[in-house]
Amino acid sequence: MSDDRSDEQPPGDVDGSRKDPTAEDLLGHPELHPVVHRVLSATLERALAAEDSLLRGQAESLNQRKRLEREQERRVQLANEELIVQMLPALDNLRLCLEQATGVTTDPLVLGLRATMDELQGALISAGVEFIEAESGTAFDASIHEAVVQDRSSQLPANTVTRMLQVGVLYHDRVVRPVRVAVAMG
Numbered sequence: 530m531s532d533d534r535s536d537e538q539p540p541g542d543v544d545g546s547r548k549d550p551t552a553e554d555l556l557g558h559p560e561l562h563p564v565v566h567r568v569l570s571a572t573l574e575r576a577l578a579a580e581d582s583l584l585r586g587q588a589e590s591l592n593q594r595k596r597l598e599r600e601q602e603r604r605v606q607l608a609n610e611e612l613i614v615q616m617l618p619a620l621d622n623l624r625l626c627l628e629q630a631t632g633v634t635t636d637p638l639v640l641g642l643r644a645t646m647d648e649l650q651g652a653l654i655s656a657g658v659e660f661i662e663a664e665s666g667t668a669f670d671a672s673i674h675e676a677v678v679q680d681r682s683s684q685l686p687a688n689t690v691t692r693m694l695q696v697g698v699l700y701h702d703r704v705v706r707p708v709r710v711a712v713a714m715g
Contacts (some may be wrong), residue, residue: 559643610700613691617698617706618663620649663690663708673697673706683713 541704625645630639650660661673669688679690690710699706 554557562682570688598619606701609656610703610705613653613656613698613705616649616653620646620653623649657701658705659699661699661704661708662696663693663697665690665692669710673699673704673707674712675709676712678711679714680711681714685713685715689713 530533545704551598577654626642627646628641630636630642633639654660666685667690669690674690674697683689683691685691687710691713692711693708694711695709698705
C-alpha cells in the first residue's frame, strides 16, 4: 500500500489554491480544541498588540523627526534674523551716505558705496529679506510702522504717514524692523 497523499488538500484549501489559513480562520474552526483556541486567541491578541505598538512607535518616530526638523529650521531662521538685524545699521549708514551725495553720480567713491549697498541688499533679498517702505499719505499701520515723530505742520489727516525716516524689514513674513515714520497729528 502506497502512502500517496498528493490528492489530499491542506485545511482551508477549498478551491485548490494554496492558501495558509489565518489565525481568524482557525479560531472559527468548529473542531478546534478549547486549549488550542485559548492559546491561539492569546497569541493573536499579543501579535495585534505588538503590531499596534510598532505602528504607534513608527508614527511617533516620524512625528519626532518632523518636530526636530521644524525646530532646526526655526533655529537657523532665528540665527539668520539676528545676523540681519546686526547688518541693518551698516546698510542704513550706506543709505545715509548716498542720500548726502545726491547729484554726485560720477565720483568713484559714491559709485563704490552704491555698488556695495546694492550687493548687500541683493544678498539680504536672496536670503528672504523684504524691505518695506511707507509713502507719504498712506494710513499709519501699527503692524509695520513705528511712529517716531509727530508732524504738527502737516495738512494730512491724523494718523497718516507724512514721511519715511527709515526703511523697515520683513524676514519670512515677520517684521524684523518696522518702517520708522513721521505721522500727521491732524
